[in-house]
Amino acid sequence: MRNSSHRFLWAKGSFAPITNRGDSTFGECKTLIRSSTSWFPMIKSRLSARGRRGFTLVELLVVVLILAILMAVALPLYVSSVNDASRKTCRANMQSIANAAQAWKVKTRAADFSALATSLDPLVDDLGTIPTAPNGGIYSIVVTGSFAPEGGGTAITVPTGGLAVKSGATDPGECGAFIPGAMTK
Incomplete structure (x- = not known):
């Protein structure tokens, strides 16, 4: 020791x-x-x-410049992804309504979809609730003829015996219309 x-x-x-x-x-x-x-x-x-x-003025300006560059890059990407998600939600809602309309036609043994042209209420059993468009618009079913999408664009013709689901979208190309078996904008 x-x-x-x-x-x-x-x-x-x-x-x-x-x-x-x-x-x-x-x-x-x-x-x-x-x-x-x-x-x-x-x-x-x-x-x-x-x-x-504390910080010098140059250090603060550098930080503000870096934040401005990040915002200039990030903001358009964020807005684009929000619009894309809204468009996809609208398409999925229209697909669900078209599937519920097909199920309603089979259950009721209806000859066509004309009863759904005025109201989507008969579809509540299959849908639970009638969905609303992401922008607050209301979906409707078109069973005959042709129609122009809400925001403009080319006319869409509904096939004989078929249906088209359209949204109350006001932005051009936001949602458009959906015809089962056909791609539309």
């Missing part, structure tokens, strides 16, 4: 035993420690004074 009166101190690149007996090694090391740590308060005061100043 070591003598408890010996302590080790880093001095001049090596560990040197220091004793409390008053020998010259202890005094030299004390002086060395005092002289080598005298620069700590000066650095500490500089760092704390610098820390209290």
Whole structure:
């Protein structure tokens, strides 16, 4: 076991035993420690004074510039993905309505879909609730003739004995119409 009166101190690149007996090694090391740590308060005061100043104008402008670039890239992507999700929701709703109309026709043994042209209420049993378009529009079923989509575009002709589901969408190309077995915009 070591003598408890010996302590080790880093001095001049090596560990040197220091004793409390008053020998010259202890005094030299004390002086060395005092002289080598005298620069700590000066650095500490500089760092704390610098820390209290805050950000410079250039640093703030760089941060604002980076945020502006990120927004210029991210905002159009976000708007595009929201519109795409709305369009896909509308298409899925129209597909569900068309499937429910087909099921209604089989259950009721109806000759055509003319009873659904005025109201979608007979489809509540299959749908649960009548969906509404993402923009708040109302879906309707067209059973004869042709019609132009709400937002404009080319006329859509309903096949004989078939049906078309259209949305009350006001944005051109947002939802359009859906004919089972045909792709429309």
